[in-house]
Amino acid sequence: MLTCPKVYIILVNYKNWQDTAECLESLFKLDYQNFKVIVVDNDSQNGSFAQLRSWAAGDSPVLFNEQFYAATPVASYPISKPVPYLHFDSESINGAALADEKLLLVESRKNLGFAGGNNVGCRLALAHQADYVWLLNNDTVVEKESLTHLVAHFEKSKYNRQRLGILGAKLLYYHNPNFVQAILGKYKPLTASTTHIGLNRPASTPFHDLRIEADDYVVGASMFVSADFVKEVGFMCEEYFLYFEEIDWVKRGAAKNYTIGVCLEANIYHKEGASIGGSIKDNNNKSELSDFYSIRNRLIITKKFYPRFLYPVYLSLVAVAANRVRRKQFDRIPLILKALKSSKKSTL
Incomplete structure (x- = not known):
């Protein structure tokens, strides 16, 4: 087992520098030392990237939520500034030389989506001998021992030849930290929908009865991935743009006999949906972007991995359309038709 593997933590920022900076504040309090953080800004066009540089310089402080920090063991004091960083353009990171700076800020000239933004970070990490990459949503806050637990869990699995x-x-939940948002996800192929395992259970739940099944997956808000997995299975599929990429990655890994797991000692607090205007679960507050990709990608992933369920998935979209009408979201009906058309053009 490696005594102190090199970890690259990857955050994708989109128009939400305050959440990203708060996440960074918690990451730079980790008790694990051998890591670097890559922040990929997905062409925010609202000054987010400049604000992140200003935060690193000590000129743009984070607004800490006093209620959250009083209820959790996460320390609310700001880290010392300035934070040394390197600045890259996503088009010119190939061959980029890294020094001792722990923070790498990468500016993308276009919105690459969830997978595309993370893949930029993964390529940079693997080019610099990463042992692991930790894909972490930017609207999260981590406990200081979380990375130590993740590394130990993974190294033990390697020792046991898993x-x-x-x-x-x-x-x-960031706003209700005594309750679980998810420990894993469960995909339901009949309707191409998902549920969260552990949803709304008390945070102290031991989950002794947990059994990971074939259609379970690791939720994209926190995915700790071995470099070997990325090299053998490949990067995340970018055609989805948003939603279902993690399920695709898990299914492709399973085809090469890779398994998934969960480290229950690693506590991550997640705000959920902050960057895209509502989560995939929050149907009433979904942005049009969120709604489009959640419908489109149901069909894409079904065609790719569960083709025998394609007909019932099409039927389930009738219920989706009915729900939009019931909520008087009449403008979403053309969006559903657009999503159907887009899914048929998919090359996956």
């Missing part, structure tokens, strides 16, 4: 590929963490 082909663990992706490791999840215990996701807790």
